[in-house]
Amino acid sequence: MSRLVVRKTYKLFIGGAFPRSESGRTYDAEGANVARGSRKDVRDAVRIARQAGPGWAAMTAYNRGQVLYRVAEMMEARKDELAALSGGADEVDRAIDRVVWYAGWADKLAQVVGSANPVAGPYFNFTVPEPTGVTGILAPEPPLLGLVSRLAPVIVGGNTAVVAASEAHPLVAIEFSECLATADVPPGVINILTGLRRELAPAIAAHMDVSALDLTGADGDVAELERLGAENVKRIVRGRPDAQSPYEIASFLELKTVWHPIGM
Amino acid sequence: MTKTKREVARRPASAAIPSGWEYAPAPESRDIVRVNESYGLYIGGGFVEPLSNERYTTIDPAREEPLSEIAQAGKADVDRAVKSAREAYAERWSNLRPSERAKYLFRIARLLQERSREFAVLESLNGGKPIRESRDVDLPLAAAHFFYYAGWADKLEYAFPNRTPRPIGVAGQIIPWNFPLLMLAWKIAPALAAGNTVVLKPAETTPLSALLFCDVVRQAELPPGVVNIVTGDGRTGAELVSHPDVDKIAFTGSTEVGKAIARTLAGTGKRLTLELGGKAANIIFDDAALDQAVEGIVNGIYFNQGHVCCAGSRLFVQESIYETVMAKLKRRMRTLRVGDPLDKNTDVGAINSKQQLDKIGALVQSGIDEGAEIYQPPCKLPERGYWFVPTVFTNVAQSYRIAQEEIFGPVLSVLTFRTPDEAIEKANNTPYGLSAGVWTEKGSRILAMAQGLRAGVVWANTYNRFDPASPFGGYKESGFGREGGRHGLEPYVQLDGE
């Protein structure tokens, strides 16, 4: 007996909800009508990401690690769906393991990246990492592993993210959003937009409230995006799609050095 | 105790109490420095004449007297310098044993210590900063910086766990005029320690200490081409930034120029670090150690004539102690000695250039026009030279230009706040994020404030302290990358997989 399946409507993921593009537009990708995010969707996502920032950054590192680990749990539960929409089970396994790997970094970062500095004087001096802020990510291929590899280091450091999903393979990104939505990721910490890169990327790169930009997945005019990013001195990163290291996290961290006199 | 004194005066009349105690001039001798009539460009281990055939005059801003003729390096000159640096990188420096690199840097540190008085005098002569500061701050820190990074040269793998750091190549470095030699040290020391070679452009108005540094390079017997110095104005800097064979640009200067550099480098894949402007908040709580806080305010804004990117130019005073703090501050400002940079008792020296003096003047005028109340202590300024009286503005609104724009001069804007949250909010309400100051006796509040302030350096119960071991650099539009400490190596190395 055949049964008519209930299809999913692929929408954006902003502020923990799944809105349609405010523009009402869609585009055809992987045989589905996928939301075609607009400049205004970028604006909304950035605003919400900015609002979510302080809360996420103020959460204890232990808690952030647990949230990330919970993301991995949710991915494991949706393994088959993710596999069907990405490069397959192997990509999903690697993506899940990557999230777990980064989850464990949350409460170790400050020890590895920070320092106590022996200055020549009666001062206690230490350096701690802090999140940069709202980070724009142009997710590289493969559509799941690329996205996760660039997103996880951004998030674990306490930043919030506005992600442009793979234009050609956006469905797995939305599937992944559903993992996020059920994994106690506070609304607005991760926002995922689908749509055309030529529309989304310049809007993200030019936004004055986006503090950092991951162009690893940029395929168009990188120079133009970097020029746009210069206007508010964005931290611009062009890494490897498959990288996994604490140095990836550090690329999206600020270092704050605090001095205090030592005296009686 | 006059009432218990007897009336018999044994003391001769000549010993009557004089009416004042004017400190006699105590000038540091400038004979220790020899300034050449003109300088070429330092390329490939020696001075060469500029192919551009252009020169300009560098002056003593305190006397408006010419000091020397300086080469204005053009495109061909910059190219020559980059080629020299490239050759030195490939053939001499990058494959030298790291422990040998370290010893060269140790040598430089020692030479700077040995010649520190000479450098200090030159720095004050060409830049206008008080000799007390160039002698006690700039020179010791510059030498310490080389000493610190010397030690890193053969220990880089310990700085980057699980990686084998490699040098990047040729670094183009552009530095400002406020701490000419110290900024040179901040740039050259980590670059060389990591195995890079450099082409450094000193600021247009303050090239002399960098040119004297070439003699230190010679005495240290550094291989030719490892350090190249090209002088000139912004055009020279632009040539360096756009040169295709430069692998990394490090810039310290204005946010405006920093953004232009970032745009120029867009898409090139060249590495970039920027240390840009600031408009730091210095926040005084009502429980602070007030006399020391006042010292911190003064040091925060009048140190080096306020030509400091991390200057505490916005003073936030808790309303409950506003009157007291202002009374103390004004009183303290009346003791500031403005004048000859070479006088050992000078606290505030000359403004670095006519251009900067005009800029400060215009911003101060805007403060008056916008309705802020100005205070300047009585002050006798020399007739010649560029001077600006230490200035404080009260009744300042957050929206005034003097509260928003970097003045880069001895001008303080005072605002008030009522609660810690308000202080954080106002302090962070700027595109900059280089530094901040907090004064309170309450430990938990210090830590909470330090956490809440979006700035790369937070000075708690102190201000304007620097150390080679301490990372320095900004948040937001104050730039990215750190100088100093282990973190200061990162901009000059490539890690695996990059």
Next chain:
Amino acid sequence: MATAPVLPGGFELPLEPRLPRLGSIDAVALEARAAALATRSIKRESKLFALDLAIRVMDLTTLEGADTPGKVSALASKGIHPDPSDPHIPSVAAICVYPNLVPYALERTRGTDVNVAAVATAFPSGQSSLDVKLAEVREVLDAGAQEVDMVIDRGAFLSGRYAQVYDEIVRVKEACAGRAHLKVILETGELGTYDNIRRASLLAIAGGADFIKTSTGKLPSSATLPVTLCMLEVIRDVHEETGRVVGLKAAGGIRQAKQAVQYLVQVHETLGLAWLTPDRYRLGASSLLNDVLMQIRKERTGRYQNPDYFTVD
């Protein structure tokens, strides 16, 4: 542990609201400021001014178990005419001696404007009963001393019995009133922190001190530039808030002219010229005078001097 003291009666009201935060001194910044002021380069005529002033504000002191009438007389003579070969050299402000030697000092200073100061109140430890201390004060006053240098009870202070410390000062002040000026020695080397130095300074001023004084000179650590800066800032605050003028006496460990100049620069740049008089500032010292005389002669002649040309008294 001591309990917090009830505010002693008579504690000047303008200070009272500030009592909870009397101890706000950042040690590192205070020391940095003192060190910065010490780098002032005082040359030529401004140095001569300072050296001359150093003599005029000097409390030439001898406080030894071996002191005798002869020693005190000699010292007094030296204080009146520090350099008999140079009529331009002024007299010192006072001769400072133990109570029993006051008459011998007065014998020489009579007819001059050099005062005699006596230490009292169980100097240097202050460990005796109030009655004994007051008796000693009355004795030196009866003997004719124009200035009394009392010590505070550090034991009481450090155990939190501020009211007792205050009370003693008040009682001594009552005894001195109209007869002699009162300098209150805090013995800062025993107080442990600058916070305590500030607190003790305020307590002494509230109790009626005409001068606050750093040290007895009997401890290895006595006057230092940060300590006097801390005390000067208290004096400044009190003056700004109440208009009351209080003097400072730096004592102990000041042996060289260069140090004396550093102390005077500090006063000059903290309280101004008005405080650079014997009425408001004193340097307590025993061996400083000859070094100052040597430096004056060096400035005048351009030759470095030999101590043998200056009398040891």
